[in-house]
Amino acid sequence: MAKGYLALVLHAHLPFVRHPEHAWSLEERWLYEAITECYVPLIWVLEGFLRDGVKARLTLSLSPTLLSMLTDPFLLERYRRHLDKLSELLAKETERTANTPFERVVAMYRERFGRLRQTLESYRWKLVEAFRRFKEAGILEIITCAATHGYLPLLMVNPAAAKAQIAVAVDLYRRIFGHNPSGFWLPECAYSPGIDTYLKAHGIKYFFLDTHGVLFASHRPRFGVFAPIYCPSEVAAFGRDVESSKQVWSAKEGYPGDFDYREYYRDIGFDLDYDYIKDYIHPDGIRVATGLKYYRITGKTEHKEPYVPEWATAKADTHAGNFMFNREHQIRYLCRFMDRPPIIVAPYDAELFGHWWFEGPQWLDFLVRKIVFDQQIIELVTPSDYLQRHPCNQVATPCASSWGNKGYHEIWLCGANDWIYRHLHWAADRMTELARRYPESEGWLRRALNQAARELLLAQASDWPFIMATGTMVEYAIYRVKTHLNNFLELYRQITGNCLKPDFVEELEYRHPIFPHIDYRIYATPDP
Structure with a gap:
């Protein structure tokens, strides 16, 4: 019998990006890259578990915005053209790199792209159906996230705004998977x-926190983060294990920085002559990553050596063994102080695996x-598995926290982005006003009210203040916040002024068709 548990948790999320008004969208490539490098390779791993009878148990969070994009025919058609x-x-690269040190790498990509297309076609380009298959087979526990990844602590100035983020997410999950999610x-x-x-209030049984969110709870947790705590509401909070997290996500201290792994920042979109590569980058001549990267990390140097797939695969095997070895010793140590098997919670952004860390x-x-076949100390579980086996846990209120830099809210509320919140709070108050003012509606009025709710949710995405704080693609983040708030403001003006313009409403529905079953009246529901 295993002495302890490991909960591997992957959080898959991208902001809702859809630009039918442009023939070519730079930001839509975020989705294309994630499908190609992360989501489909993850499906390959899960298919291998099914094929070989590997009794895996993993937890996967699929954000509502990502689910919406993965089921959008418009975006899938654009992705198909991107893949072509x-x-x-x-x-062209197969011919250009023949008899060069890069020939083997190009052959690897050729095999991957062929397999990628086969996988997409086997699921009829519906990747959500693949994840549903693994869920039904018992390999995955799929959970949800806030509707547009809104930063909930900063939205609670108007509780209706935070509640709507949760309610819309649970509704979408239920429509796709047939039941409410257990985790959030x-x-x-x-x-x-x-x-x-x-x-x-929405039947959620558990959620995740960073380490200090549990350790600094209202009462000192007896078992630290190696057992969950129950909030007074009876919802369980699982804390992140520091040691296992850093080994995987840190490029400096963890596995992804190994010199044999693929170098993320060298891409032929930037390396090759413009005349050769121009048809495969932005039409305006902006160089972008193609995903074809031929070098390994090599070292802390500008000089990079050619990537050798076999070396990288061998290193991934070694690092997997090292991770398991460390968790075995961690569990043996913890067992000395606990009256139950410890659970090590290891949550990561899913996009780390394959995109940032190619060998992930x-x-x-x-x-x-290795865990399933080569040892007897660790058992893979999901948080739901743990709560079923160990329903009695300490009660305490977690402390306010995040997993951002310095551990609290600074990344999402700083000098670079603080200006957005007075507008978000004003819009949330107006949305609540509309929901209460029009408890019943139909026709264009109902469509306008529902679209106002969509625009508010899209403006609230935590991705935009994060981008502003980190200084990457700031103009786009500002554009998105202002666009959605201006759309909301115009809808509010038309609704309250009884001067609806159907063409305007219809255009917004076409550009931002997320959450087609949304009901604006969620903003009028009382507190639980």
Whole structure:
């Protein structure tokens, strides 16, 4: 019998990006890259578990915005065209790199792209159906996240805004998977007391926090983060294990920085002559990453050596063994002080695996197989599994926290982004006003009210203040916040002025069709 548990948790999220008004959208490539490098390779790993009878248990959070994009025919058609262009480029690269040190790497990409297309076609380009298959097979526990990844502690100035983020997410999950989710990924693991009561109202059984969110709870947790605590609302909070997290996500101290792994920042979109690569980058001549990267990290140097796939695979195997070895010793040590098997919670952004860390899916494959077949100390579980086996846990209120830099709310509320919140709070108050003022509606009025709710939710995404704080693509983040708030303001003006313009409403529905079943009246519901 295993002495302890390991809960591997992957959080898959992208902001809702959809630009039918442009023939070519730079930001839509975030989705294309994630499908190509992360989501499909993860499906390959899970398919291997099913094929080989590997009794894996993993937890996967699929954000509502990501689910919406993965089921959007418009975006999937654009991705199909993107993949066609990449295949065309790869054919040219096969000829160009023949008899060079990069020939083997290009052959690897050629095999991957062929398999990628086969996988997409086998699921009829509906990747959500793949994840549903693994859920029904018992490999995955799929949970949800806030509707547009809104930063809940900063939205609670108007509780209706935070509640709507949760309600819309649960409704979408139920429509896709047929039942309510058991778990909830708090965006950025950001918590403040009271959020758990809103989760409880929607049947959520557990959520995740960063380490200090549990350790600094209202009562000192007897078992630290190696057992969950129950909030007074009876919703369980699982804390992140520091040691296992850093080994995986840190490029400086963890596995992804190994010199044999693929170098993320060298891409032929930037390296090759413009005349050769121009048909595969932005039409305006802006160089972008193609995903074809031929070098390994090599070292802390500008000089990079060619990538050797076999070396990287061997290193992923070694690192998986090292991770398991460390968890075995960790569990042996913890067992001396606990009256129950410890649970090590290891949550990561899913996009780390395959996108930032190209060999990440291989590492995950090796790790799960080693745990299942090569040892008897660790058992893979989901948080639901743990709560079923160990329903009696300490009660305490977690402290306000996040997993951002310095551990609290500074990243999402700083000098670079603080200007957005007075507008978000004003809009949330007006949305609550509209929901209460029009408890019943139909026709264009109902459509306008529902679209106003969509625009508010999209403006609230935590991705925008994060981008502003970190200084990457700031103009786009500002554009998105202002666009959605201006759309909301105009809808509010038309609704309250009884001067609706159907063409305007219809245009917004076309551009931002997320959450087609949304009911604006969620903003009028009383506190639980």
